Amino acid sequence: MNTVITGASDGIGAASALELARKGHRLVLVGRTASKLSAVADQVAAITGDRPDTLTVDFTSFEDVRRVAADLLDRCERIDVLVNNAGVMSTKRQGTADGHELMIQVNHLSPFLLTNLLLDRIKESSGRVVTTCSRAAKTGRLDPADLSRERRKWSGWLQYGDSKQANALFTVSLAERGIAATCVHPGVIRTGFAPGTFFMKLVLHMPGMGEPVEAGAARLTHLAAHPDGVDHPGRYFAGNVPAAVPRQMSDPDLAAALWSASLAATGHHES
Numbered sequence: 096m097n098t099v100i101t102g103a104s105d106g107i108g109a110a111s112a113l114e115l116a117r118k119g120h121r122l123v124l125v126g127r128t129a130s131k132l133s134a135v136a137d138q139v140a141a142i143t144g145d146r147p148d149t150l151t152v153d154f155t156s157f158e159d160v161r162r163v164a165a166d167l168l169d170r171c172e173r174i175d176v177l178v179n180n181a182g183v184m185s186t187k188r189q190g191t192a193d194g195h196e197l198m199i200q201v202n203h204l205s206p207f208l209l210t211n212l213l214l215d216r217i218k219e220s221s222g223r224v225v226t227t228c229s230r231a232a233k234t235g236r237l238d239p240a241d242l243s244r245e246r247r248k249w250s251g252w253l254q255y256g257d258s259k260q261a262n263a264l265f266t267v268s269l270a271e272r273g274i275a276a277t278c279v280h281p282g283v284i285r286t287g288f289a290p291g292t293f294f295m296k297l298v299l300h301m302p303g304m305g306e307p308v309e310a311g312a313a314r315l316t317h318l319a320a321h322p323d324g325v326d327h328p329g330r331y332f333a334g335n336v337p338a339a340v341p342r343q344m345s346d347p348d349l350a351a352a353l354w355s356a357s358l359a360a361t362g363h364h365e366s
């Protein structure tokens with residue numbers, strides 16, 4: 096299995112890379128910070144004896160996403176699994192050079208673009224796409240005409256919820272196009288995610304509030320390696336089973352509107 100995993104430099108993504116290496120996947124590690132990615136590659140090499148390829152990318156730049164997608168297409172004759180895991184939560188409103196709010200670009204628009212650029216290769220490989228979503232998606236109130244919340248109230252958690260709702264709707268749209276796509280709530284996991292927030296302080300310091308990275312990695316890699324990742328296209332998983340979701344995470348019309356808005360936002364043209 097040739098598996099590409101984003102956000103592989105830290106947290107759930109790094110732990111998932113190690114778990115997938117143990118399961119025998121041939122990995123390409125994609126991450127933002129070269130030094131952290133290199134350390135994870137060393138850990139993978141210690142398991143498999145082979146050092147995986149590493150590719151750096153900054154999801155705040157569509158140009159960088161296009162560059163890394165071209166590099167992946169050069170390197171990978173097959174892509175059996177694409178794990179869209181990179182993500183960010185920020186309490187501060189930030190914009191990207193492409194003119195979007197940070198979280199909608201890093202958590203949805205860039206993975207949307209990367210997946211679309213790799214989609215033919217994934218289809219040729221009868222591959223699957225697994226996205227790290229969140230139960231925060233249930234709080235999402237995404238408006239395809241206002242992805243960056245320029246015309247509505249903005250808060251970090253509201254915008255994060257919208258971006259994770261987008262992960263679920265993107266999964267629905269990929270499934271409609273015949274792709275074995277699923278997404279997953281990894282659990283509440285002790286990582287460097289959402290630094291400084293009251294919620295993550297509780298997760299990191301209150302006994303019983305959070306789980307170790309290996310627990311999140313087990314849920315993510317389940318969908319990358321188990322038939323469940325193929326047998327339930329379009330579904331959101333929690334605790335290794337497809338879970339019921341509110342309408343705004345599964346509505347095919349909203350998913351289609353998001354797809355069109357994402358094409359416009361990324362400037363991608365479908366072949």
Ligand SMILES: NC(=O)c1ccc[n+]([C@@H]2O[C@H](COP(=O)([O-])OP(=O)(O)OC[C@H]3O[C@@H](n4cnc5c(N)ncnc54)[C@H](OP(=O)(O)O)[C@@H]3O)[C@@H](O)[C@H]2O)c1
Nearest residue numbers: 102104105106107127128153154181182229283284286288
């Ligand atoms: N932790 C939780 O409780 C929890 C719960 C639900 C969902 N999630 C989701 O799980 C996923 C992984 O998060 P985590 O908890 O493992 O957090 P993390 O330890 O902060 O890891 C996030 C990963 O995303 C990468 N990343 C961040 N911004 C990026 C950018 N601009 N371009 C490219 N890569 C970027 C990071 O790269 P660097 O190493 O360079 O920072 C890192 O590899 C995210 O999608 C998050 O939304 C987490």
